[in-house]
Amino acid sequence: MSFATPSWDLAALVWINQTAQLKLLDFIMPIFSQQMWLWLLLGVVVVMMIFVHADIRKLMPLVCILLAVGLTDLNGNIIKKSIGRVRPKDALAETRFLDKNKWSTRPADFIQTKTHSDSLPSGHAANSMVVALLLMAWRRKLRPWALLLPLLVGYSRIYLGKHYPSDILAGWLLGLTMAFIFYPLMSRLQSAGPSSHGILSKSQLIAHRYKAREAVPL
Numbered sequence: 602m603s604f605a606t607p608s609w610d611l612a613a614l615v616w617i618n619q620t621a622q623l624k625l626l627d628f629i630m631p632i633f634s635q636q637m638w639l640w641l642l643l644g645v646v647v648v649m650m651i652f653v654h655a656d657i658r659k660l661m662p663l664v665c666i667l668l669a670v671g672l673t674d675l676n677g678n679i680i681k682k683s684i685g686r687v688r689p690k691d692a693l694a695e696t697r698f699l700d701k702n703k704w705s706t707r708p709a710d711f712i713q714t715k716t717h718s719d720s721l722p723s724g725h726a727a728n729s730m731v732v733a734l735l736l737m738a739w740r741r742k743l744r745p746w747a748l749l750l751p752l753l754v755g756y757s758r759i760y761l762g763k764h765y766p767s768d769i770l771a772g773w774l775l776g777l778t779m780a781f782i783f784y785p786l787m788s789r790l791q792s793a794g795p796s797s798h799g800i801l802s803k804s805q806l807i808a809h810r811y812k813a814r815e816a817v818p819l
Contacts, residue, residue: 606765606767607767609766610765610766610767611693611765613759613766614689614693614696614759614765614766617756617759617760617766618689618696618697618759618760618761618762619695619696621760622697622760626760627704629757630756630757630760630761631699631702631757631761632757633753633754633756633757634725634754634757634758634761634763636724636725636728661787661790662735662739662787662790664790665735665783665786665787665790666731666732666735666736666739666783666787668783669731669732669735669779669780669782669783670728670731670732672779673724673727673728673731673775673776673779674724674727674728676775676779677722677723677724677727677728677772677775678719678724680721680722680775681719681720681721681722681724682719684721685717685718685719686718686719686720686721686765686768687713687715687716687717687718687720688718688719688720688762688763688764689720689762689763689764689765690707690761690762690763691713691714691715691718692713692715693707693711693713694707694708694709694710694711695707695708695709695711696711696762697761697762698761698762698763699761699762720763720764720765720768721764721765721767721768721771722768722769722771722772722774722775723755723758723763723764723768723769723771723772725754725755725757725758725772726751726754726755726758726764726768726769726770726771726772726773726776727772727773727775727776727779728776729750729751729754729755729776730751730772730773730775730776730777730780731775731776731777731779731780731783732747732750732776733747733748733750733751733776734747734776734777734780734784735780735783735784735787738780738784738787738788739787751773751776755769755772755773
């Protein structure tokens with residue numbers, strides 16, 4: 602599927618990708634564009650929850666978030682392949698992009714050669730949005746700070762020439778939709794099921810019983 606890029610979409614891309622470039626942003630934006638940080642963050646939270654919290658049911662929302670991210674990414678890839686929009690760095694002259702940790706710029710006479718790619722929607726934007734919304738629904742203390750995640754990730758993808766602004770908006774919409782689908786399931790799993798104990802609590806309970814047994818005179 603091919604379509605003309607709207608004027609507002611192109612103007613926003615040029616401003617973020619070219620006009621608003623700064624050395625500091627050249628360093629920071631690639632960091633926010635790495636999706637591995639999203640998985641690392643969730644992994645750290647999971648480990649902390651396992652060893653700190655006594656009720657294993659508190660892990661269920663995290664399981665739902667991981668499942669939501671996986672299905673969001675899967676659906677996003679299906680949509681990408683069906684639409685086939687070419688990324689800005691492969692379609693537009695004078696677009697800045699990062700290649701092997703080095704910034705480059707397409708020449709003014711650059712000619713698009715690709716006819717099919719995976720620009721729309723942005724998977725990074727979709728995944729970061731579904732994580733942020735479900736975290737906010739689960740932990741009110743994270744409001745509204747969690748929304749900084751999809752905002753920074755989305756901006757970074759445009760800054761790096763990977764996506765048009767409309768790709769980001771479509772990704773956010775996909776993430777929002779998946780969050781609405783998974784929130785009822787997350788709430789139900791959080792409140793259902795028998796109580797269980799975490800690893801740290803079990804070890805503490807065993808140690809307490811052992812000390813109590815030693816204190817009993819024979």
